[in-house]
Amino acid sequence: MEKYLAVLKEYHFKITPRRKAVLELFLRQKRYLGPYEIKQMLGKASLEVGLPSIYRILEELEGAGILIKIEHSSRRLYYSLCRKPHIDHHHFVCSKCNRVEEVEFCNFSEISSFIEEKLNAKVQHHSLRIEGLCSQCRRKKSL
Amino acid sequence: MEKYLAVLKEYHFKITPRRKAVLELFLRQKRYLGPYEIKQMLGKASLEVGLPSIYRILEELEGAGILIKIEHSSRRLYYSLCRKPHIDHHHFVCSKCNRVEEVEFCNFSEISSFIEEKLNAKVQHHSLRIEGLCSQCRRKKSL
DNA sequence: CTATAAATAGAAATCATTTCTATTTACATT
DNA sequence: AATGTAAATAGAAATGATTTCTATTTATAG
Known part of the structure; x- marks a missing residue:
């Protein structure tokens, strides 16, 4: 986790509860996750996050090299954690x-x-x- | 053209004016084309074809190995003619x-x-x- | 020529994704 | 610790490509 937070700081992203929660989610999964699924998982943990925020966070984390975007053949977006970004x-x-x-x-x-x-x-x-x-x-x- | 019509017959697709027109369009282009663009090009040649029909035809031609689908990073669909399908x-x-x-x-x-x-x-x-x-x-x- | 399964048009629905705006928050700098 | 500011967020609404549905038309086998 700390490793990823450092990357966020490097990119001048603020460390917010939503970003941390999204990161935590990915750290606990080895599979790809979709935006809506993420919203629901966060909801279960009592953290309501709007879908637009989730889309934005995912995009940012991808931009920082933390997540990779998976353009599924269903044409939906998924993301997965990048273990060795560089x-x-x-x-x-x-x-x-x-x-x-x-x-x-x-x-x-x-x-x-x-x-x-x-x-x-x-x-x-x-x-x-x-x-x-x-x-x-x-x-x-x-x- | 004849080559592609033969493939259509092989797949038990009927030879219709729309399918022929779409094929002709691709034979004249070396670049990929999108559904709406195709509709407009056909329209200029005075053949009105509904977008749902175009989507369906493109899918069928892809299924027959005549076109390849290009999932562009813009997340729009494009198709391009396959010169050597096999x-x-x-x-x-x-x-x-x-x-x-x-x-x-x-x-x-x-x-x-x-x-x-x-x-x-x-x-x-x-x-x-x-x-x-x-x-x-x-x-x-x-x- | 005819029967029939396939093809089509056009309207409408779908639904993931994006945009917009007002509000809130993280955090650098006092 | 307080504060100012840019960044982050929510929620509603818009977007727009793609798909679905149904009534009608058409290609083609026999």
Whole structure:
């Protein structure tokens, strides 16, 4: 937690109860969370937070590199905690339990230089979406 | 065009004026197109097509492997023609002119087996989003 | 030519996300 | 510890892409 609060300070974000509560929520989960779900979880802990605030907080935490945004194929937004913010990595998302794993491996530079040579283009961003079953879910055939 | 109509028949889709018109539109463009934009272009050619129909047609053509769906970071849907439907490939999207290029290169199997070993997971899907400037746009500094 | 399943239009609904504004709060600086 | 200020927040309302629904039309198999 302290680590993340330090990052917030670095970015000149104030340490507010809502931001801390959202962070705490993510620290206790290894799966991705959606805005409405977060609102409900905070509500259960007796902290009413408006959806617009949640959207904003999530955006800010993403901007600070604390959360990663997951653009789900359902076209809804989800976020997941970034355990190692400063290392180039991608995320594996379990299609059953929503668990998110960080994958510190990316041979993208090969693809990137292939594209730059072949198309004479300039690659700016890339994002790899990997979906499948995590070790737990692949064992259980049914949920 | 004939090639794509054959694919439609294969999938038991009827050859309708709307579907042909949408296909023609894509055959004349190398960039991605959005539903509303398509409606307007068809309108100029005096073919009024309702937006729900356009959404449906795009979805069907994607299902038949004729178009690829581009989930833009703006969270709007775009589609682009797939020139070589049956080869595993990814798409490079120019952030300036929206041109879409197919990239027949993917060393994903490496990443995939890395993940399956490391996380003991089962990889089901992956999609790589590559964004940058195409050869034309990187030359012109300003639009 | 006809039957019928598929395709379509248009209106309306949906619903995640964003915008706006008044109010409150964190915290740097006294 | 008090205070001023910019940042944070709530809540209502707007937005706008996408989807649903239903009545009507159309492509095409036989």
